[in-house]
Amino acid sequence: MNKAKKLFIKTYGCQMNVYDSERMAEALGGQGYETTDRADQADMILLNTCHIREKAAEKVYSELGRLKPLKADNPNLKIGVAGCVAQAEGEEIMRRAPVVDLVVGPQSYHRLPQMEDAVRQGQRALDTDFPEEDKFEQLRARPKMARAPSAFLTVQEGCDKFCAFCVVPYTRGAEVSRPADRVLDEARDLVERGVREITLLGQNVNAYHGHEGGLAGLIRDLDRIEGLARIRYTTSHPNDMDDALIAAHGECEKLMPYLHLPVQSGSDRVLKAMNRKHTAQEYLRVIDRVRAARPDIMLSGDFIVGFPGETDQDFEDTLALVEAVEYGQCYSFKYSTRPGTPAAERAQVADDVATDRLRRLQALLGAQQRKIQDSMVGRDVSVLFEKPGRLPGQMSGKSEYLHAVHVHAPMGKAGEMAQVRIVESVTNSLAGVLI
Numbered sequence: 001m002n003k004a005k006k007l008f009i010k011t012y013g014c015q016m017n018v019y020d021s022e023r024m025a026e027a028l029g030g031q032g033y034e035t036t037d038r039a040d041q042a043d044m045i046l047l048n049t050c051h052i053r054e055k056a057a058e059k060v061y062s063e064l065g066r067l068k069p070l071k072a073d074n075p076n077l078k079i080g081v082a083g084c085v086a087q088a089e090g091e092e093i094m095r096r097a098p099v100v101d102l103v104v105g106p107q108s109y110h111r112l113p114q115m116e117d118a119v120r121q122g123q124r125a126l127d128t129d130f131p132e133e134d135k136f137e138q139l140r141a142r143p144k145m146a147r148a149p150s151a152f153l154t155v156q157e158g159c160d161k162f163c164a165f166c167v168v169p170y171t172r173g174a175e176v177s178r179p180a181d182r183v184l185d186e187a188r189d190l191v192e193r194g195v196r197e198i199t200l201l202g203q204n205v206n207a208y209h210g211h212e213g214g215l216a217g218l219i220r221d222l223d224r225i226e227g228l229a230r231i232r233y234t235t236s237h238p239n240d241m242d243d244a245l246i247a248a249h250g251e252c253e254k255l256m257p258y259l260h261l262p263v264q265s266g267s268d269r270v271l272k273a274m275n276r277k278h279t280a281q282e283y284l285r286v287i288d289r290v291r292a293a294r295p296d297i298m299l300s301g302d303f304i305v306g307f308p309g310e311t312d313q314d315f316e317d318t319l320a321l322v323e324a325v326e327y328g329q330c331y332s333f334k335y336s337t338r339p340g341t342p343a344a345e346r347a348q349v350a351d352d353v354a355t356d357r358l359r360r361l362q363a364l365l366g367a368q369q370r371k372i373q374d375s376m377v378g379r380d381v382s383v384l385f386e387k388p389g390r391l392p393g394q395m396s397g398k399s400e401y402l403h404a405v406h407v408h409a410p411m412g413k414a415g416e417m418a419q420v421r422i423v424e425s426v427t428n429s430l431a432g433v434l435i
């Protein structure tokens with residue numbers, strides 16, 4: 001038998017890219033590839049790229065520059081660019097970077113095996129189509145590898161919302177949901193391979209319509225899978241938090257008390273300019289209803305500061321919204337101009353102003369996050385063990401609220417769950433003891 005070829009994938013950006021990288025590795029597994037974490041030993045290197053903010057493409061070109069010498073060392077090395085930069089700039093990449101053998105967009109990566117064949121024969125391959133066939137189905141007959149206790153599962157892709165700052169509707173295309181029976185099959189398969197926690201992924205996951213009961217219906221079916229202990233989902237849009245999904249937070253035991261619900265801004269003027277189609281009050285009302293269903297729920301969000309036209313007062317409104325919600329976790333960004341999106345054409349906020357706002361917002365969000373994390377001390381949580389902890393004899397994992405927890409648990413194995421009393425809150429994690 002031939003010696004396995006080595007595949008190195010570098011993943012940028014969101015969790016969906018993490019999932020896609022796993023699927024690409026599985027697709028190339030059929031071509032005789034095993035993954036490696038060493039680029040210098042690889043026969044194929046794939047950069048799975050993200051296009052959400054500025055300089056993404058530049059980062060890809062400089063990474064390709066760094067990889068170039070590896071090709072001199074190993075003439076058989078093939079280099080590919082995948083993901084959203086590939087989708088947006090495929091032909092440009094082919095033109096500008098002769099070192100690249102293969103460019104594949106996020107909707108075409110099930111075709112990687114054929115592309116790999118072509119590349120091995122000395123051709124260059126580009127595929128940034130939005131094909132008719134279902135890439136997930138094409139990838140089903142993949143080898144059954146054991147899996148870590150926590151896995152991502154893409155159920156929905158693309159976005160029809162067209163927020164004025166965002167490239168996703170262009171790079172990932174229109175909203176598409178996978179049929180529930182296929183998602184459920186994949187979930188059962190993951191559970192058989194050791195998975196206890198599944199995070200359902202979608203750019204707009206709560207717009208999922210592959211089940212007659214929407215995302216809530218899918219979650220209720222997943223809730224019945226024996227051996228599956230935890231369900232999460234991300235990322236959601238406030239306008240798609242329907243009654244059924246909110247009710248599921250109160251009723252489904254396996255649905256974890258954590259919700260990532262980006263609002264982007266607390267100013268109605270900015271929300272309108274962003275084409276978010278909801279007001280700050282409407283968002284807060286959704287949060288109230290979710291909290292009524294599940295009082296201990298941990299909230300997370302995304303914010304953009306310095307959106308074109310954002311005034312000091314608009315920014316104060318954002319701070320006020322953050323004060324009102326109290327987030328356990330948050331991501332905040334300076335607005336980044338994306339060519340081709342409506343907001344790119346508008347008058348931009350001065351960079352020093354945006355930088356200052358980001359600093360102030362992050363100070364507030366950081367303090368909230370800290371306060372909520374510290375308030376866990378003395379509480380009992382459940383921890384899904386994922387890997388050995390920092391110290392000998394420790395295991396680490398996540399609580400239901402997604403806090404990293406280090407536990408002194410000599411018998412603990414990855415995939416086990418335990419009740420843990422939190423005894424300490426340190427910089428980015430908690431420490432606890434078995435109860």
Ligand code: 5AD
Nearest residue numbers: 165166262302303333334335336338
């Ligand atoms: N500039 C800054 N942040 C952005 N995001 C999306 N597009 C942009 C942009 N052009 C942020 C949003 C989104 C998160 C995934 O990335 O907050 O929710």
Ligand code: SF4
Nearest residue numbers: 159161162163166168
């Ligand atoms: Fe982008 Fe999310 Fe808005 Fe869709 S809902 S356009 S993915 S920010």
